Amino acid sequence: MLILHAPVIHTGYLNFLAKEKEKISRIYLIPNALIESLSSTKPDIAAIPVEQMTCLLSILGYPEVEVFSQKMVKELARAPLLLINDRISRALHKVYFPQSDVEWTSVFLRWDADSIHTEDTHSFPESREPFDVEMMLCAYKESKLSSDWWRQVGATVVKGNKILGVAHNEGMPSDHTPYQRGAVRDFLASGERPELVDTIHAEQKLIAQAARTGTSLYGASLYITHFPCPICAKLIINSGILRCYFSEGWSTLASADLLKNAGVNLARVPM
Template structure:
């Protein structure tokens, strides 16, 4: 028996008597690959009653506009995998399974998503559960996950980028935000020269279009007058609920107000943009984004790459 056959045999042995639980609003290749990975597992699709139970806790599954009914999902999946045992899992059946005390304990395979983590902690604590780390949909766990910025290239800090980041860092110091201070500068496309003449010409404002920092509105002192609504949330949660305007948004709105095109310009920002600001940068015409710190969330780096924005991390 060769190595591949050994691996297949070992996998099938591990999945015998296992149960794969799925929330299946749509069918795509991610689900197909998951089922192919566990060829011997019995498949349970959450039905309306179990989805409703989960949504009492999460209150967002009902908003899934793509969603097939569980029965439609079952029929479609059965067409793809006619030999597999596929059932709908109701609240009653799930509670019965979770309370069973049997000698031979089956393995429950769950996608590593918010709803299944909750189900395991609340109902399956005494069961043998394996979480499968696969991307099937956006959920509360991966929507707030911090990621390495895959699309960036890294450069050593040259004289020109150092000066531009100095401008951004000086702006950063003006921010009244107690949690995070970000500075940014947008310039006309740079030829790549780091000569003293190029730097001096840029710093004479011939090429600098705008500089900005994140600040509160309508006044920088708003959090000290009315308190800061961000205090109600954990880090990275509800980042859109804020009285602040981000540095990138301030730059782009200033350019719009002044009637200045940002086509083929470059932005230097001290911290990698949030998802909303990444989209603003992508749609503004900016061609290069330089940053030193931070991480990507949601789809920010992918959107920039899709719109042709070159992302460059400056290594100090």
């Protein structure tokens, strides 16, 4: 059984539906009313209405389509479920199906890593300490939740060997937003005008979450899969984070001097 959150149909969804056709006996679409209860943001007005999505799925060869409701939870909880690994579906799983047998799948598209410009970072000091490697692995695990098609970035913030939070870059207000609207920066050079984007960076999200919960980051260490952009570097400095560990470069390393001059120690953790 597939419980589907599909605000937009793109190649990622088409590839997934074609690949899993033999496995899917019935599709349950998550309605807007339920999405509102599972998310802090309202359903996007650009999302395809459930009625039209039903017609599209029928054309694609899926005639057995229903609108999911809370009345179905007891019955579906006993069946193996297939869920899209996005924010709404993760919330659905947590609230209604925490004990169910769930197979997670991704429909998000990924650029070939070789086509993404990344500055060389081998001039930075390196750390291969087991704890640093472990925290970087945690950041990479988190990055896999990102819907961003350009770079999937994960971050972990640690203080006194205790993880204070993890985050990944994601579209706003929904992780499907880039697939619905596109992005202005699709027409700009890599690394140019990072403020013109609907995506919140992992570092921005971590620091904002800490502010919301009243968690002090003074003296903390940040582990991030990719080198911070200039905007995030300023947030890191003013949050009180004193150590920044990264593994891969970014489109530009212009923020390196900014971080160093502010007393933030930089180190690369090779993975």
